Amino acid sequence: MPKRQSLGRASAACTFCRQKKLKCDAVKPTCGNCIAKGIDCQQGPAQHKPRPTNQRIARLESENAFLRQRLQTGDTPVAQHGAPGFSVEQASSPQPPCSVGSPMSGPERSIRTLASVGTRGSHIPAEPPASDPRGNVSLYHGPTSTAYYETSSPQQHNGQVNDFHAMEEWSGHLLFAQTAKERQLERLNLIAGRLDFDGVDPSIGMELLSIYWSRQIYTAQIIHRPVFMRDMACGGPYFSKLLLNSIFFVVSKHCLRPEVRTDPDDINTAGLMYRQRFVELLRDKFDKSEITTIQALLIMSNALFSRCDERSLSWLYAGNAFNMIIDLGLHVLPSTNNTSAEQLEIRKRVVWGAYSIDKIQCLLQGRPSLLRKRDFNTPLKFLDEYDELEQFDSISYKKNHQQLGIPALNVSLLTKLCELSVIIEHLMCEVYSESTPNARLSQKMNVCERIKSDLSQWRKTLPPQMDYIAHSGDPGFVLPQALCLLALCNTLVILSERPFITDSHSSAIVAHESITASTAAANxxxxxxxxxxxxxxxxxxxxxxxxxxxxxxxxxxRIVAHKGKGSVSFQSLIFCLNTLEEQKDIYAAAIKARQNLDRLMDHLGVNIVVNDSTSGEICRNSVQLQTVHDESVATPNKTQAVGTTFVENGFPQTNWELSNLDLDAILQGFLLDRDGQFPLYPMGTL
Incomplete structure (x- = not known):
């Protein structure tokens, strides 16, 4: 027998060779698992499967428990992200499906059965409770907290990052199908009397809801309609009477029914009973972090500011909603294994809707931003696109309810509003914050230039259906929300140009250019x-x-103060005053804005008397505006809209009366802003 070679690792040998300390050719190399346990290895390391991690074991145990419960109830497991699987949240807090109430017969029973089956088939368990019932433990803790348990993200293993992106399209189709199904069930649930209107007549309730779904994008879209209406029929977690009454209150002024008013002849009493009911229900909800409470507070906050001019209460409601968002951890994108596609969509709509509401209110009130983009990682991409091509409902936008036959574009409008909100945050935090007066002029100017560039890029990315000015479209087929976005963009242009005008260290040339750009945006x-x-x-x-x-x-x-009443700007100023006058019945904040304008005109020596007859005449007959065509700034081969030229950066600007302005004289009118704090805000003072 030949002498065997000595081997340092005796564990990788049979018993005989290990005792003789010889090299063994009969046994394959031992895997690390067997070495650690001190046992003979029967397989090579290539044939050994890796040991499961604690995280994987916990997930498998959750799936096992979830399957056992599903087998007991007889339900079919729900796929998440469009793929078979289960979630920890589903296993830990499964929700019972909607059940049919008392026994019935005939057509009513058939309708209810259909509604119940549809609801059961599309039901996805809700978010986990906001707190641990044993210790009221918050859901979210950051890495600096002692309650933070650091584990590796499941998306970092097994290529799940790529799987997540691959599943997005499938998830979008799944959500689209679920939304289409739930929208069909809305009518069935209404006929069957399963919708909970909290004592309100169903016909009035449905009209108020229809108005709400067609109203402002950043308040309407924070509620995912299919899950709200589904849970409204079965008492699910995404519906609450608190949220329902906040909806009724915010849209009641847009409803012509006298039943929604305490005094049928006084529009200011519209929805007061819904607000009283909201306050009653809030007592039991204010100390619990729930998604429906967040949505209700945000909706009510928006209404209290614009409609009631209750700025402090509006600010406090919004602040509590933002705190609940952090408490629930909605600002953190959860693992794909732990959250369903529907839950992810709800979280994204709540977070981004809240973010936009925060930016709009900060802009209108001149207050610091509370939610910062850097503090959450929720992507700006909405997967449920059912509302994108749904027909736009003009129920509260036109005096005669006429269907225009145009798509609502709700998803695109919401996305573009959120993008614009990010620019607003930069403007508020880097230009109009309390610390910016001490900043260097060059630093502030660089920020303003970046913001103007961002606004120009945002405008370029608008589809033709949303920017009729740049694409020479028919304004009759433009959505009212799209017109609001264009007007808001022009407002941000003016605000970004203002520091160049009011800063005493700016050169005359820079100030004149900013006055020209601001005038074009105002036109x-x-x-x-x-x-x-x-x-x-x-x-x-x-x-x-x-x-x-x-x-x-x-x-x-300011232009009228220089050019007088014979200018086009004079007619434009009158039109603006009449617009605010017409909106004073709906918005108390419009009254504040008009009062602030009156003070500004007193400073400038501009005296204008606007009466009701003038208001009606101007609104009915549009004043002809002259176009000043400047060949030096026009872009070749570009179709021009009325009164519009396209400058080099692609941002359309309207040049009415910009050729013969005495910019030095107009600049003196802007110097009034230097002593004021946020003078361009309706709530500010001059």
Whole structure:
């Protein structure tokens, strides 16, 4: 027998060779698992499967428990993200399916059965409870907290990052199908009497809900309609009477029914009973972090500011909603293994809707931002696109309820609003914050230039259906929400140019260029207002249009102070004043804006008397505006809209009376802003 070679690792040998310390050719190399346990290895390391991690074991145990419960109830497991699987949340807090109430017979029973089956088939368990019932433990803790348990993200293993992106399209199709099914079930549930209107007549309740779904995108879209209406029929977790009454209150002023008013002849009493009911229900919900409570507080906050001018209460409601968002951890994108596609969609809509509401309110009130984009990682991509091509409902935008046959584009509008909100955050935090007056002029100017570039890029990415000015479209086929976005964009242009005008260290050339850009943006805002008034009821327009009207009027007032009443700016100023006058019945904040304009005109020595007859005449007959065509700034081969030229950066600007302005004289009118704090805000002072 030949002498065997010595081997240092005796564990990788048979018993005989290990005792003789010889090299063994009969046994394959031992795997690390067997070495650690000190046992003979029967297989090579290539044939050994890796040991399961604690995280995988926990997930398998959750899936096992979930399957056992499903087998007991007889339900079919729900796929998440469009793929078979289960979630920890589903296993830990499964929700019972909607059940049919008392026994029935005949057609009513058939309808209820269909509604119940549809609801059961599309039901996805809700978010886990906001707190641990044993210790009221918050759901979210950051890495600095002692309650934070650091584990590796499941998306970092087994190529799940790529799987997540691959599943997005499938998940979008799944959500689209579920939404289509739930929308069909809405009518069935209404007929069967399964919808909970909290004592309100169903016909009135459905009309109020229809108005709400067609109203402002950033308040309506924070509620995912299919799950709200589904759970409204079965008492699910995404419906609450608190949320329902907040919806009724915010849209009651847009409803012509006398039943929604305490005094049928006084529009200011519309929805007061819903607000009282909201306050009653809030006592039991204010100390619990729930998604429906967040949505209700945000909706009510928006209404209290624009409609009631209750700024402090509005601010406090919004602040509590933002705190609940953090408490529930909605600002953190959860693992794909732990959250269903429907839950992810709800979380994204709540977070981004809250973010937009925060930015709009901060812009209107001149207050610091509370939610920062850097503090959450929720992607700006909505997967449920059912509302994108659904027919737009003009129920609260036109005096005669006429279907226009155009798509609602709700998903695109919401996405573009969120993108614009990110720019608003930069403007508020880096230009109009308390620390910016001490910042260097060059630093502030660089920020303003970046913001103007971002606004130009945002405008370029708008589809033709949303920017009729740049694409020479018919304003009659433009959505009212799209007109509001265009007006808001022009407002941000004016706000980004203001520091170049009011800063005493700016050169005259820079200040003159900013005055020209601000005047062009103000002119385009008036063009948008006229087109809106021609096709829709401007008295019930979203309040963001009132704010754009106010900012535009501050520019026109300064031009009128120099050029007098024979200018086009004088007619534009009157139109802006009349617009705010028509909106005073709906929005108390519009009254504040008009009062602030009156003070500004007193400073400038501009005296204008506006009466009701003038208001009606101007709104009915659009004033002809002259076009000043500047060949030096026009882009070749570009079709031009009325009164519009396209500058090099692609941002359309309206040049009415910009050729013969005494910019030095107009600049003196802007110097009034230097002593004021946020003078371009309706709530500010001059």
């Amino acid at each position: 385009q805002t008036v063009q948008i207002l006229r087109d809106y008034a021609q096709h829709y009821s401007i008295g019930s327009a979203p309040y963001v249009l009132s704010y754009a009207t106010y900012v535009s009027a501050t520019i026109h007032a």
